Amino acid sequence: MNKKPIIGITGAYVKHNENMEGVYVHHDYHKSVAANGGIPIVLPFINAETSLETLQLCDGIILSGGEDVDPKFYGEDPHQHLGSTMPERDLAEIAIVKYALENNIPLLAICKGIQLLNVALGGTLIQDIPSQVKESIQHSQKIDRSRDSHWVTVSKDSKLFQIIGSDRVRVNSLHHQAIDKLASDLRIAAQSSDGIIEAVEYAHPTKFTIGVQWHPESMASTDKKMNNLFAEFIKSSTKL
Helix, strand or coil, rough: CCCCCCCEEEEEEEEEECCCCEEEEEEEHHHHHHHHCCEEECCCCCCHHHHHHHHHHCCCEECCCEEEEHHHHHCCCCCCCCCCECCHHHHHHHHHHHHHHHHHEEEEEEEEEEHHHHHCCCCCCCCCHHHHHCCCCCCCCCCCCCCCCCCEEEEECCCHHHHHCCEEECCEEEEEEECCCCCCCCEEEECCCCCCEEEEEEECCCEEEECCCCCCCHHCCCCHHHHHHHHHHHHCCCCC
16 A cells, blocks of 8 residues: 655745734645645745755645745846735745756646746746736636636647646636746646646656646546646655
């Protein structure tokens, strides 16, 4: 019997009041990992060194959604519509990305995660889609996060296509930033109709390195295609 893989999920930041603030991860991440045979743990951002120490516990890593990436990490000034940032988290996750790739640890990057993955490898971001992309579709949906809101086209030569089994799929959408200049070590795996990059894969062989701009964890319980992404990720994280 194989030991269940431990999946580290990076935490975002939330502040309820003056006495309640700290690391936050939406429970859909925990549920999707557990439903596919993994053990979820939350990775707090303290500093890069401590973050790398926590990776010693993990068989796989999920970069979760959250705040905007601080544009200083890709050499730009803040746009007027830049949202809140947490540079301490960005630094920790940039270190996590590089360590994971160097050590072939399975990595699933979701929403902010795909953006951070791109920045960590030298890419840049669109800081605000509505004001910077002409004729863009709605990427920050006004319906519940568990419901799909737009189509993406999946490259047939991608690992994502092999996992999902379709070259066109409906996804949810909860972001206003996206990849601009693609890092040279990544390749596009999916796009929306307005040209926004919706999924990427690492261009070099790894156990599993995929980033998606949508939130599959919130669709996985009702959508087999989305659950397949977690199933394959957990399978790649399992030690034989």
